Amino acid sequence: MAVNVPGGADVDAEEPPSMLWGLDPVFSAYCRLYITDILQMRESRQVPGVYFYKNHPLFQVDVLGTVVYKRERDDFYCYGVDDSTGVINCLCWKDEKWKDQGEPTKCRNPSGSSRGFNIEDELKRLKEAERESTKLEIGDLLRVRGTVKTSRDAREIKATCFYKVSDPVMAVQISHMLEMPQLYRKCYDEPFQMPSDDLGGTEAGGSSSFHYLLSRSILTLKEFLSEKEVAKFRPYDVEFLLHPLIQSSSAEQESDQPSTSLATQIRKLLKETLSVLQDEGQIFRKIRTQDEVYNVTEQDKDLHTAIKDILREDTKREKYAEKGCHVLHILSSLRQRYSQNMSREVLEVALTFLECKSDIISTTEAHYIAL
Numbered sequence: 001m002a003v004n005v006p007g008g009a010d011v012d013a014e015e016p017p018s019m020l021w022g023l024d025p026v027f028s029a030y031c032r033l034y035i036t037d038i039l040q041m042r043e044s045r046q047v048p049g050v051y052f053y054k055n056h057p058l059f060q061v062d063v064l065g066t067v068v069y070k071r072e073r074d075d076f077y078c079y080g081v082d083d084s085t086g087v088i089n090c091l092c093w094k095d096e097k098w099k100d101q102g103e104p105t106k107c108r109n110p111s112g113s114s115r116g117f118n119i120e121d122e123l124k125r126l127k128e129a130e131r132e133s134t135k136l137e138i139g140d141l142l143r144v145r146g147t148v149k150t151s152r153d154a155r156e157i158k159a160t161c162f163y164k165v166s167d168p169v170m171a172v173q174i175s176h177m178l179e180m181p182q183l184y185r186k187c188y189d190e191p192f193q194m195p196s197d198d199l200g201g202t203e204a205g206g207s208s209s210f211h212y213l214l215s216r217s218i219l220t221l222k223e224f225l226s227e228k229e230v231a232k233f234r235p236y237d238v239e240f241l242l243h244p245l246i247q248s249s250s251a252e253q254e255s256d257q258p259s260t261s262l263a264t265q266i267r268k269l270l271k272e273t274l275s276v277l278q279d280e281g282q283i284f285r286k287i288r289t290q291d292e293v294y295n296v297t298e299q300d301k302d303l304h305t306a307i308k309d310i311l312r313e314d315t316k317r318e319k320y321a322e323k324g325c326h327v328l329h330i331l332s333s334l335r336q337r338y339s340q341n342m343s344r345e346v347l348e349v350a351l352t353f354l355e356c357k358s359d360i361i362s363t364t365e366a367h368y369i370a371l
């Protein structure tokens with residue numbers, strides 16, 4: 001069952017067990033959310049101080065915005081930060097080392113020479129630059145990382161790190177605005193799926209251990225494919241990567257299973273891992289044959305060439321000349337000329353990869369042109 005919250009986001013009425021929160025990579029990250037979503041997140045019923053955006057548990061955020069109000073006390077600053085979606089109060093504690101210090105003295109070279117390097121003067125300059133970066137006025141651009149708190153029924157951020165951002169040509173703000181929709185689409189708006197426990201075990205402990213094992217398996221395989229720049233592989237090519245995971249997991253648990261079940265466990269874990277990577281669009285099967293071959297999306301140069309050819313050819317047509325080609329148009333063309341098994345998830349991973357390499361650019365959230 002889902003309930004509606006202000007802002008239109010559907011959230012699950014039931015929270016996942018707190019013992020499984022660490023399996024969600026969002027939980028341990030500083031999440032770059034819009035302020036309006038931070039203000040509307042629901043607080044966990046299990047652990048106060050933890051909040052949910054959809055079904056992602058989190059307690060740390062990373063915010064970039066303009067200071068719209070300021071209050072100063074002996075020990076802290078209160079900055080009101082506006083990112084154009086909302087305003088949130090940020091509690092920024094003053095560093096102990098700046099207390100009881102007068103106005104900084106001007107650095108000068110005691111030798112009277114304008115040449116040479118004086119380490120004491122350079123340290124003073126660095127300290128003064130650090131000090132000035134924590135003193136902001138209304139209209140300054142502020143970057144804040146910290147934990148989310150609810151105080152007197154108002155949501156605020158208790159900063160662990162904050163500083164003034166120098167952005168004279170708005171390059172930082174433009175980059176931030178372009179990155180945010182991608183983060184939401186690829187991460188925050190994607191529900192965190194708890195895979196079924198295929199490796200057995202007790203109902204609670206076995207499921208939890210399998211989820212942990214699966215997350216390690218996915219990370220291991222991703223790192224291997226990236227480091228070795230693997231373009232294609234078969235399941236038996238990567239089975240060896242899971243041997244240490246299964247063996248260490250078996251050693252940590254008391255089990256009466258015979259050692260002959262090791263191969264079965266590896267096959268089941270590998271099957272689940274490949275399924276998750278396919279769902280994410282990281283890998284795909286170009287041709288579905290008995291010979292189970294997987295293509296790695298970010299290493300498939302033929303796929304990248306096909307995408308760029310479609311964009312170059314079709315954007316010459318008046319219909320696509322201004323905005324570029326919509327992602328669904330690119331997907332349809334790829335299925336005709338490259339692979340009928342192409343999924344949107346695979347295409348979006350490839351488009352993001354090509355955009356990072358500056359081979360293509362997005363004109364809107366879903367339209368692309370080739371450079």
